[in-house]
Amino acid sequence: QEQFVESGGDSVQPGRSLRLSCVASGFTLDDYAIGWFRQAPGKEREGVACISSSDGRTVYGNSVRGRFAISRDNALNTAYLLMDDLKPEDTAVYFCAAAPPLLLSLKSSWYKYWGQGTQVTVSS
Numbered sequence: 431q432e433q434f435v436e437s438g439g440d441s442v443q444p445g446r447s448l449r450l451s452c453v454a455s456g457f458t459l460d461d462y463a464i465g466w467f468r469q470a471p472g473k474e475r476e477g478v479a480c481i482s483s484s485d486g487r488t489v490y491g492n493s494v495r496g497r498f499a500i501s502r503d504n505a506l507n508t509a510y511l512l513m514d515d516l517k518p519e520d521t522a523v524y525f526c527a528a529a530p531p532l533l534l535s536l537k538s539s540w541y542k543y544w545g546q547g548t549q550v551t552v553s554s
Contacts, residue, residue, distance in 0.1 A: 432456040439548030452526035460504035468522035477536025523547040
């Protein structure tokens with residue numbers, strides 16, 4: 431079964447950093463672009479960042495640009511989201527998913543192989 435397994439979520443204070451990981455299971459990561467999304471209680475799923483398959487081009491959502499960085503290690507079948515200067519409004523469940531290899535879109539309808547997500551809570 432093709433899916434991602436996300437990890438690395440935690441409860442942290444504002445201003446701290448976290449690195450999220452997602453490991454691909456049942457498929458080869460380098461065949462796809464990867465996106466990170468998040469969903470807070472009562473809100474719609476929001477695109478956070480995405481990275482293309484081979485050339486590493488990236489796109490970020492306006493609310494995280496300059497604070498978050500997406501990366502991938504195809505040899506480990508793993509993608510990452512480094513989150514710096516976390517704010518309370520970053521609190522959400524974070525998911526990763528796969529899209530066609532050259533796609534750079536934060537529209538969730540392009541993506542598949544969604545994982546269960548990992549909880550990030552930012553609170554003082």
